[in-house]
Amino acid sequence: NAGVTQTPKFQVLKTGQSMTLxxxxxxxxxxxxxxxxxxxxxxxLIHYSVGAGITDQGEVPNGYNVSRSTTEDFPLRLLSxxxxxxxxxxxxSRDRPMYSEAFFGQGTRLTVV
Amino acid sequence: TQLLEQxxxxxxxxxxxxxxxxxxxxxxxxxxxxxxxxxxxxxxxLVTVVTGGEVKKLKRLTFQFGDARKDxxxxxxxxxxxxxxxxxxxxxxxxxxxxxxxGEGTQLTVNP
Numbered sequence: 001n002a003g004v005t006q007t008p009k010f011q012v013l014k015t016g017q018s019m020t021l022x023x024x025x026x027x028x029x030x031x032x033x034x035x036x037x038x039x040x041x042x043x044x045l046i047h048y049s050v051g052a053g054i055t056d057q058g059e060v061p062n063g064y065n066v067s068r069s070t071t072e073d074f075p076l077r078l079l080s081x082x083x084x085x086x087x088x089x090x091x092x093s094r095d096r097p098m099y100s101e102a103f104f105g106q107g108t109r110l111t112v113v
Numbered sequence: 114t115q116l117l118e119q120x121x122x123x124x125x126x127x128x129x130x131x132x133x134x135x136x137x138x139x140x141x142x143x144x145x146x147x148x149x150x151x152x153x154x155x156x157x158x159l160v161t162v163v164t165g166g167e168v169k170k171l172k173r174l175t176f177q178f179g180d181a182r183k184d185x186x187x188x189x190x191x192x193x194x195x196x197x198x199x200x201x202x203x204x205x206x207x208x209x210x211x212x213x214x215x216g217e218g219t220q221l222t223v224n225p
Contacts, residue, residue, distance in 0.1 A: 042218045098143050098144055
């Protein structure tokens with residue numbers, strides 16, 4: 001069972017470069033989210049989606065774009081990478097009810113130099 | 114300011130000791146969840162509490178949801194080294210619909 005698949009696992013970018021973090025889920029979940037995790041900050045919500053074609057901003061959306069053209073995929077784009085975006089990024093998916101379990105990918109460790 | 118405040122942020126104890134982790138907010142939640150995260154992995158769900166005052170037990174772990182649905186606690190009895198990890202509470206406030214937000218986490222280390 002694949003669950004939530006994130007690629008790549010590791011990435012080093014130079015300041016100003018752009019890139020896309022990929023996230024795919026095979027559980028037919030409507031809700032998908034992107035989080036970043038920094039030491040002592042837990043998980044902070046970047047963007048989320050409640051279904052194909054619908055996205056909304058989370059707590060820390062600046063510098064990131066998302067789109068949701070299919071139920072399965074939810075890519076996160078860094079437009080112009082900055083050192084402050086050095087972090088571990090997690091994608092999650094879950095079913096509609098608010099008490100549903102969130103399933104996470106293994107994370108992408110991004111370093112911006 | 115985090116919507117969910119966890120305390121303590123770090124906890125280092127000896128095997129066999131008991132501990133409690135707290136998750137507090139000024140907002141009302143329809144449900145709260147507790148996740149555990151190991152290094153290099155994503156968080157994994159431990160439990161969901163839905164009803165105010167609810168208590169759930171998972172072996173040596175006891176979870177409680179506050180009567181007003183604004184806070185929760187995780188109590189571990191006779192901690193073991195295998196309990197070491199990052200514990201995160203999470204929830205969606207009743208006013209925010211589908212946004213699942215997390216606390217800062219509690220890093221627990223249980224020494225043999």
